[in-house]
Amino acid sequence: MSDKGDGSSFFGEIRRMAKTSGAVGGIAARVAGERLGFKTNRAGHAEDLKTILGGLKGPLMKVAQFLSTVPDALPEEYAQELAQLQANAPAMGAAFVRRRMAGELGPDWQKQFATFGQEAAAAASLGQVHRATLPDGREVACKLQYPDMPSTVEADLKQLRMAMAVYHRMDGAIQHEDIYAELSERLREELDYTREAAQARLYGIMLADVPQVHVPVPVPELSTKRLLTMTWLDGRPLMKRLEEDPPQEERNAIAEALFRAWYVPFYRYGVIHGDPHLGNYQVRPDGSVNLLDFGAIRVFPAPFTRGVIELYEAIRDEDMDRAAEAYRSWGFVDLSREKMDVLNEWARFLYEPLLDDRVRPITLSDDPQFGREVARRVHAGLKRTGGVKPPREFVLMDRSAIGLGGVFLRLKAQLNWAKLYRELVEGFDADLVAARQAAALAEAGVPK
Secondary structure: OOOOOOOOOHHHHHHHHHHHHHHHHHHHHHHHHHHOOOOOOHHHHHHHHHHHHHHHOOOHHHHHHHHOOOOOOOOHHHHHHHOOOOOOOOOOOHHHHHHHHHHHHOOOHHHHOOEEOOOOOEEOOOEEEEEEEOOOOOEEEEEEEOOOHHHHHHHHHHHHHHHHHHHHHHOOOEOOHHHHHHHHHHHHHHOOHHHHHHHHHHHHHHOOOOOOEEOOOEOHHHOOOOEEEEEOOOOEEHHHHHHOOOOHHHHHHHHHHHHHHHHHHHHHHOEEEOOOOHHHEEEOOOOOEEEOOOOOEEEOOHHHHHHHHHHHHHHHHOOHHHHHHHHHHHOOOOOOHHHHHHHHHHHHHHHHHHOOOOOEOOOOOOOOOHHHHHHHHHHHHHHHOOOEOOOOOHHHHHHHHHHHHHHHHHHOOOEOHHHHHHHHHOOOOHHHHHHHHHHHHHHHOOOO
C-alpha cells in the first residue's frame, strides 16, 4: 500500500473491494441461506471474516460493531467475532513509521522529540499509537494513520451499502438509508485528525469539572490531518483490570466515572461520544478513568436532547401522547399507535434502570442474551407493523446507550442509576444547553 497523498485512490478502492467482497458476500449468502432454512457454518465463517478484516485494519470492524446494536442486523456469531477486532490489528513496522512521520513533520522530525518509540504501543482500525517524549519532558502519544485509509474507507462504505441493501431486501423492518448516511459521514470525519484534536479539546472543556475522568490534551504544533500528538495518560486497559477481579467498590467507581464521561457532555452540551467499546477506556489506580479516541463524536441540537428526557418521563408516567411527541421531535414519521407500542418496548428496556430508585445492577436479568431477546421482539414487531426509518441523529445515540450498558454489565456495577440520571437532567434548559454547546465548540475549534 502506498501512503502518499490524502485523497481516495481508485486503485486502492479496487484492491480493497477485491479483498472484502468475498467476506461481505459470504455474510449475505449465509444470512439468506438461514432465512430459507439452510444450515450453514456461521461460526467458522465468522472466524474467517474476523481474520480477513483484522489483517486489513479496516473501518468495517467499526461498522460491524455498530450493526450489532441494531436489532437483528447481524447473526449473533458474526457480532461476537467482529466485536473482538477493535484494538487487535497488527501494527505497521518501523519503515512505515519513519516515512509517515517524515511526511507529516518533515525530514528532521526526530529533532522535535527527545525520545520516540519506533514500536507501536497500541494499534486499532484507523491508526497506531507510539509513545514519545518532548524536549520539555512531556510524555506524549503520537497516533499515526495507516496508509491509504481514505481509499479503505470508501471501499468499505461501498461494501457496507451492498451488505445493507441485501439485508433490507430480505428483511425490511429497519430502513437503513439514514443509518448508512450517518455512518458514512462519521467514518469520513474520523480520517481527519485535526478534527479529532479539536474534539479532544471539546471533551477537555466539557469534562473539566468531572475529576473522575481524564482526557488527553492535543499538541497542535505536532499534529496534522494524519498525525495526532497528545499528552500520554497512564492507565491500564479496562479489560485487563477486570481480569484481576477488582473489588465491588472499584467496579462501582469505574462505572460512575464512565456514566459521567458519557452523559455530562450529552445532557449539558448536547454532545455524545459514539464509540463506547472497551478499548477506549483505561483505569487509573484511584478508580478514575482515561477516556480515549475522539474520532466518532455527534453534536445534537438541544431539542433532540430534550426529546430523550421527554421520552423518559413519558415512559415513567405511561403517557403515550407525550411519547408520541418525543418520537416526532426526533424525526420519526408515520408512527401508528401499534408501531409506537413496539418502539416503547425498546424504550422501556433502555430506561428501566433509570426508573428504579435503588442501588442495583444495570439489568436485573441473569440471562446475558436478555437484551438481544428484547431486540428480536422489537425487530419482529417493527416488521409486522410495516417497518421504521430511524432518524440519523438516533443512530449514534442508540449505539452509545447499548454499548455503555454492555460495559456496565461487564463491570457488574451496582449503582443507583436513577439517582445519577436525575442529578444530570434536573433543571434541564434547552436554551442553556444550546448556549453552552456553541461556546464550547467555538473554544475547542470544532469544525461545523
